[in-house]
Amino acid sequence: MGDKLYSFVGKYPIWVILVCITVMVFSGAGAQKLVFKNDYRVFFGEENPQLTAFESMQKIYNKTDNVAFIVVPKDGNVFSAEHLxxxxxxxKASWxxxxxxxxxxxxxxxxxxxxxxxxIVEDLVMRTDRLSAMDLERIKQVALSEPLLVNKIIAKGGHVSVVNVTVQLPGIDPLTETPQVAESVRAIKAKYLAENPETQVMLSGMIMMNTSFTESALSDNATLIPLMFLVVIITIGLLLRTITGTVATVLIIIMSIVTTMGLAGWLGFYLTGPSASAPTMILTLAVADCVHILTSMFYEMRQGADKRTAIARSIKINFQPIFLTSITTAIGFMSMNFSDSPPFRDLGNLVAIGVMLAFVFSVTIFPALLTVLPVRVKAKPENKKDSMAKLADFVIGNRKALLITTSVFILLSASFIPKNELNDDFVKYFDKSVPYRAATDYMQEHLSGMMAVEISVKTGTASGINDPQYLNAVSDFTDWLRDRPETDHVNTITDTLKRLNKNMHGDDPAWYKLPDSQELSAQYLLLYEMSxxxxxxxxxxxxxxxxxxRVVATFKNMTSNQLINIESEMRKWFSENAPQYDVDFASPSLMFAHIGKRNITSMLVGTTLALVLISLLLGFALKNVKFGFISLLPNLIPAAIAFGLWGLYSGQVGLGLSVVIGMTLGIVVDDTVHFLSKYIHAKREKKASTYEAVHYAFxxxxxxxxxxxxxxxAGFSVLAQSSFRMxxxxxxxxxxxxxxALVVDFLFLPPLLMAIEKNKNKKQQALKTNALESSTSSS
Amino acid sequence: MLNKKLVFATLSSLILGFTSLTANAMTAEEQKGLEISLESKKKDEGWADSSADMLMILKNKQGQESIREIKMKSLEIMNDGDKSLTIFNKPRDVKGTAFLSFSHPVEADEQWLFLPALKRVKRISSRNKSGPFMGSEFAFEDLSSFEVEKYTYKYLGDEAANGEMSFKVEQYPVDENSGYTRRIVWIDQSEYRVQKIEFYDRKNTLLKTLTFSDYKQYLDKHWRADVQHMVNHQSGKSTELKWSNYQFKTGLKDSDFNRNSLKRAR
Known part of the structure; x- marks a missing residue:
């Protein structure tokens, strides 16, 4: 296959280049269709039960998309005439x-x-021109004792307040609506700050979060991709010392990315935070193919082959391995299709497409470019007894100790896996450099955060909410919630009714309680609503x-599991205290709290399937069932160690991390394939002993x-710099x-192979071992 | 007495002068818009009093419905806004609640609500005029009587609405408590009936559309629509008003429209 391919590419390099570029241009045109979806809802599939519950709640009551202006007065006192x-x-401007x-x-x-x-029903602050100290004191006292306001609109200490704008996006042109709102509130903020220079204003709320998804991704792509290119250029330039090779590699990368993203556009993909990282990942993965081809080609040229022969041989040698590694990588990424969260499915498919395209380009336009462009090889003295040989000697020499130490380390690391806890806090999807995160953290600290649950308590009969029994149940539930230490705020109609009852009794505080008849409640509410x-x-x-x-409870920051616990406790409260009402729970926080678990469960299926497929492929490629099974260990251990270390380092596993096992599986497998195939090659073709075969592989x-x-x-570490924490x-x-994975392949796999193979035929190897050990010690 | 006359004379001359001044400053479109509205108001004058039953059907985005049953009595007041009395029949728990409103051309409307459970009449602030009437998509100001002085006008052109060739007139509320920056009204050219109204909110985006249909003529003069359909474009909610049992000149008096009459209204 590789032979025939290059004989064609070598004959018509210009045509190959032209055809590839044409393909890229036509596919790439689709990139114009790519749009960024700036809505947290994209993280949830249409069938997601929490999303469905939330959407139906939003249709029944009003939507809760909002922008919060967090306003900090200069003297730390909200209640001055000037600040009010x-x-x-x-x-007024917010309207x-x-x-x-x-x-x-x-x-x-x-x-x-x-x-x-x-x-009387009126604005708490009607006019500001003649506010006496007494008026100010009254306003302060009213605001700070109003349960609807405290912790939501005004901080307990009266030093920060919020202006909360509820927006109802029509959803006709979703891509421009959110940015339009963001632009407007930023202009209002700027104007406010210009007029009140010593105050501080921060912006939070769902709209700002949605905006941050886009902005974070765009700024990532503007900084991370160039940085990554730099890493590629430096790495290839330094390690392979070739300008043409570097240029050609960069070109292959660009073509892979442009074609993939273009196809994505044609296929109707949209971009989201996670899928926007596809270019960075493709960039990283596409390099490997080129490195393998370049390395072999230069090796051949140094051996004296002319350029065309060298390229032809390189393609011949590498065609199968890079095809295999590309396929396994693609399978690994495609396991993300099992994810519950559409952006990760998209990311998996995009990277899989990109990796396969990179493979196609590296065996077509890449050799064509190398054929056309000048390539010179400096005769570099090969010091063969290099570091790798030394490493091989070390590993063989200390195989027992290594096997024990690495096994202990592996088990020890894996024992920390349970320290990981599921947590998807959407505020923390952004790092502290993102203004939305800083604003929300501040709001969380001084008022209340965005961890909320909406509870719809349904009677099923018209006007049912005016029934005193119902109101008492809701009021008791509210009290129960407020007694919990993690509760910051509860918004409930029962507070309003109690206040109205008090007002109707000459503001007598003793009447701050629920009206005792359905008619009274209904008519108080009517009077209030009409005002x-x-x-x-x-x-x-x-x-x-x-x-x-609808009761809205806002909680202190907590993990997904804690929130799910509270949800079930709330359910329990209703089944024990008010079983006659149908109760729905929904909110973005709940959606995110559940998605981690759902996603991990579904990803387990996907990852297992990928593992089976990849192992089958490996067994097939290595033509050996036993090595197929042995390869499972070095393929799975890296993820176990990584998650163990993660348990020690952070311990918070969310949506982003739940796809990592499947994703890395396809990549780490490459190392195993290369190492094992060389090891088997040495044993089968060269009749080498186990030690010699290990040495040969190294x-x-x-x-x-x-x-x-x-x-x-390097590539994934660059991605780790993203301001989008996911x-x-x-x-x-x-x-x-x-x-x-590399460490495991170097330090664990060889001792393991040696241990297994030794048991098989001890006697036969005894002689050879002595010979090899003496040669090792003499060197 | 003399003093009063003097004050009155001065005032009226002032008002006249002011009116002519503004009239002079009016563009042709503004003038025409005003004239159409004056004609529309004039064509309906002389109905004296009326009563009718109203069914108010509220729908949310989900399609859930809620029905209110209301009786409405109105009294025509020359040279001032009309008076109206609204009596709620359904929902059951607000049965007997009655709402009295004195509409005024320029000053704030006066409003009272009688709560049978409390057996008391409560005054309602007029700052609520932009607020929803009984949780519907109709604001108070959408339901109170049309008075020419409540708006300034601009004629926009001719356009068909509900199959009737209409004058398209833009109206700008005078009262700053209004929830609207403007309304666009289609008034048919044959009978000067309102066919459609578009409401623009405080940020000047389309908020609601009200369509009138099934017009019937009473006493050979007064046209009333049996159906008024209000759609809120921003929330996806809607409210339909279905009128029936229209009666005119039933002999209602001013004394039927005061705080005391509220309590015995039914």
Whole structure:
């Protein structure tokens, strides 16, 4: 196959180059169709139960996409006439945000109070021009004792407040809607800061998070990809010392990326945080093919072959191995199709396509380019007894000690795997350099964060929420929630009703309790609802026929497991205390809390399938069932060690990391393939002893493995610099896994082979061992 | 007495002067817009009083429905806004609740609500005019009587609406408490009936569309639509009003529209 291919490529190099470039240009045109989906919902498949629950809740009540302006006054006091005035103007300006349907702040809070026999409903801060010290004190006192406001809109200490803008994106042109909102709120923030230079304003909320997904990915691609190219150029330039080779490699990489992303566009893929890292990954993986071809070619040329012959031989030798390694890598990435999260399926498929394209390009346009471009080889003295040979001697010499030490290390590392805990906190998907993360951390610290659960309590009968029994149940549930240490805030209609009851009784605090008849509740609510201005209605708490109400609980930052526990405790509360009501729980936090577990379960299936496929391929390629089984160990151990180390280092495993095993499997397998195939080759063809065969494998592929591992580790370490933590951690753990794989292949696999093979025919090898050991010691 | 006359004279001359001043400053489109609206108001004058039953059907995005049953009585007031009394029948738990409203051309409307469970009448602030009426997609200001002085106008052109050739007029609310920057109204050229209204919110984006259909003529003069359909484009919710049992000149008096009458309304 390799022969025939190069005889054609060598004859018509220009044509091959032209055809490949044409393919790239036509596919690449599809890249214009690629768009970035800036919505956290893309992480969930359409059939995801938590997403379905959340979407139906959003249709019943109002949507909760929002932007929060976190405003820190210069003197640490929200309640000064001057600051309240600025808040009032910020609130007014916020109504101008595109798609805004509601704005909540302390100034427009619908304050109710009794005046003579009337109930007055008005903005808590009506006018700011004549606020006396007494007025300010009253506003402060009202705001800081209002359960709807404290921890949500105003900090307990009264030193920070939030202006919360609810937006309802029409979803007609989703790609421009979120950026439009972000642009508008940033302009408002800039204007506010210009007018109030000593205050501080930060932006949080779902819209800002969605914006950050795009911005993070774009800035990543602007910094990480060039950085990665630099790493490639330096590595190949330094290690192989060739300008043409470097140029050709860079070209293959660019073509692989452009063609893949172009095809993605034609095929209707869209970009998301994870799938936007596809170019970086393809870049890293595409290098290996070129390195193998270049290494063999230069070896041949140094041996005196002319350029064309050298290229032809290199393609002949490498065609099968790089095809095999490309296929296994692609299979590994395709295991991501089992992921519950569509962006990871896309990432897997994109990288799989890219890797296969890189293979095609490295055996077509790559040799064609090398044929056309000038290549010179400096006669470099080959010092054959290089570091690899020394390493081989060391490994053979200390095989027993190594086998024991590495086994202990492997078991020890693996024992830390249980230290890992599932956690998907979407705020922490961004590192602290991302403004959204900093803003949300601040909000979390001073008010409450974004860890929320929406609870819809349904009666099934129209006006059912006015039933005193229902209201008491919801109120008891609220009290139960508020007593829990992890609860920051609970928004419930029962607070409003208690306040109204108090207002209707001349603001007598003793009447701060639920009305005792259905009619009273209904009529209080009617009176209140009829007094509310545009955008401040109760539609976000009550459904259309008042048969259900929504309670929103905001919690302190916690792990996915803790949140899932709270969810089941809430369910338990209802089944024990109010089983007559149908209750739904939903929120983005819950969606993310569940996806880690769901994803790991489904990825286990995918990874197992990939493992079986890859092992079959290996057994086939190595023509030996036994080695097929032995290869399982070095293929699986790296991930075990990496996750063990991760348990020690961080212990937080989320969506991004749950795909790493499948993904790295296809890559680490390459090392094993190369090492074992050389080992078997030596044993079968050269009738070498086990020790000689190990030595032969080290001599022949040690250096190539070292170089490709270096490039891969460097590449994924670059990805680890991403400000999008999901990608960064995925990069870091992959880099660690790949590095560990090399160490395992060098230090664990050979002693293991020697131990197994020794038992088989001890006597036969005894002589040879002595001979080899004496030669080793003499060198 | 003399003083009062003097004040009145001064005031009216001032107002006249002001009106002519603004009239002079008006463009042809503004003038035409105003004239169409004046004509529309004038064509319906003289209905004296009316009563009708209303079915209010609320729908959310999910398609869930909620129905309110309401009786509405209105009294025509010359040279001021009309008075209206709204009595709720359903939902059951607000049965007997009655809402009284005195609409005014320029000043804030006056509003009271009678709560039978409390047996008391409560005043409602008029700042709510932009707020939803009974949780529907109709704001208070969408339901209160049309008074020419509530808006300034601009004629935009002729356009068909509901199959009727109409004047397309833009209206700008005078009251700053209004929830709208503007409304675009289609008034048919044959009978000067409102066929369609588009509402633009405070950030000047399309918020709602109200369509009138099944117009019927009463007393050979007054046209009333049996169906009013309001769609909120931003939330996907909608409200339909279905009117029936229209009666005119039933002999309602001013004394049927005060705080005391609220309690015995039914």
């Amino acid at each position: 005035e600025t808040l009032k103007s910020l609130t 101008q945000v595109p798609f805004s349907t509601r704005v909540d702040s302390i100034t427009n809070f619908q304050y109710t109070f009794a005046e003579e026999d009337d109930m 509310l201005p545009y955008g401040l209605d109760l539609n976000n708490q009550l459904n259309v026929d008042k048969s259900s109400s 001599d022949n592929v040690g250096r190539a493995l070292w170089i490709t591992t270096f490039v891969l580790v 990608n960064a951690e995925m990069g870091l753990l992959t880099a660690v896994t790949i590095f560990v």
